[in-house]
Amino acid sequence: MRWILAPLLACCCLASVALARKTNGPIYEDPFDLGAGGASLTRASKEGVLFSNPALLPLGAAFFRWTGLTTTFLVNKEAVDTARSLVKSAQSSKSSSSGSDSKAQAADIVDKVFKNPIHLGWGLALSTVTSAFGLSAFSRFEPDIRAKQFGSTGLPEVELRTESYHGVAIGAAVRTPLRWLLFGATAKYLYAGEQDVAAQVTDSATIASFGQQKFAQNLVALNKGVGLDLGTLLFFQGQNVDLTAAGKVDDLGNTKLSGTSAQPKQFKQVASAGLGLTLHSTADALHFAVDYRDLSDVYKEALFKRLYVGTKVTLRTYLGFSGGYYNGYPSMGVEIDLLLLRLAFTSYTRELGDHPGVDPRHIYMASISAGF
């Protein structure tokens, strides 16, 4: 059988598919904010403030807001399902010595791998945030592997996409003489890499390139550049009701990136606006938010990818729940504050395709933050 499988399984053709990953969203997002549909222009958590809207820094009573390390892991539901199947197969193969059973299990694994994409990710952010300024060193990496029974040429295809963003962000904010008007800015020194490799069933002669050192180097290559975000906030505070309106410009004048990575070459300037409504007591709060990002549609994305809607409930500052719509799909999260330790769990769906339902990833995210 090898005479037919060698060329089939030897995924042989590299094709670069230039799809932008980071588009209208911040380059780093707090897990609790993602649970709230990613609607973070008018309210963001911890170091997320620096990336979502630096004008949010002065909101709140304390000077020191957050100093600590946040570690995040994420995996998509389909990968978890595949892993479960693999464990079951391994267990049943131990108890069965039948050759036909082994073949059926192996075929089942191939089925699962071809039907379920694998999306993993991890992130780190070491930050200190005050009511006047903030500093964060961050790193996030998300590889995505998808095998299709019928790829773009009708034969099986495996796609590997990576998103790799690292850097340092420094933000500051000022209150104007008008108490309700705030401005903020975040400067970013970024390393970024977005790789797309499609391995197709084609000419086996080309597969030799997979073993070359250059192939591995390309996968981890990064471009670097410096960018600037500007934010503003209109904040109208009442006894139990606050109204907020936010405006933000990401990557002012386009953030140019240079280096050995094929993508990204730049992050385009994106203007966004958000509205927020907060119902609160002295200790608890309910926040509704809607963000409309990329107002001038520079990334040519469908509306469902530019509209972020969410709700956050914080109870006594120890417990928070969030829910919303992210990329048009439901999202939810919970955060527990154990004084020096914060635990957060988030579920959201990210659409990697250009249209709804084309290529969604149902993502589970867990994060642990140590700090104060």
Added chain:
Amino acid sequence: MNKRCLSTALLGLAWTVLACGGAKNVASCPGGKTSGICSQQTPDEQAQAKLNSGDYDGAISQLNDLITAEPETYSRLPILAAAYAARAGLDILTVAKSQFSAGGSLLDVFASFIPTPKTVGAAAYKIHVADMQSAVASLKRIPAALVATTSASDYASSATLQQTIYTAAYSVMFLNQFAVSADTGKLDPAQLATMTESDANAILTNFADTGQIPALGSNTAVQAQVAATLTKINAEPGATSKEKIAAFVAAQQATPAS
């Protein structure tokens, strides 16, 4: 927090959770609505999605419509061929799964991932054979220059590999419709009584066609197996193509599958 505020909070959260109530995208536009937030897949994306979800009839119909409208967009033909081949009972993923089988002759190998007259019934099998023929015909519609070794088209080598596999599969299926019993699923020389000399010549021509496809490295192993089979048939005793095929089938029947 007073009770009113807490109630509002809980109602708000409940609204969010209830409204979310499932994994369906709010912009999925059931019923094909295209206004407002909704955004539709392109016709090509729809066809691809149908193909990957197993709706081969839908994919074939949609791709044929697209090809009729834009006959010179040849990149759709390999996908149409894959859809026909899948409907015929062969798809590349099935072939990939077959890596877990042992090696063997061409007939043994293809028997592991194409239907037999026994599994689908003799009448349905003819439809499957016709679908596989359509898969081959779809690929033949691509101008030779676009699938040549020097072609810059991104589907050139994959289309050539597809053509090799589908042509070989069609050859075997065409032979099997005469040689395999719908009752037992086994090779049976007695079945060949219905085969005419014209059918026999067509079988040999189909095998020979596989060898005419340009060799690109990835398809040479398949071509070698088909060529070896054709050589065996031609080496069998007999004055006519039908007699040679009958002798070949009898020899295959006598040889246990490896």
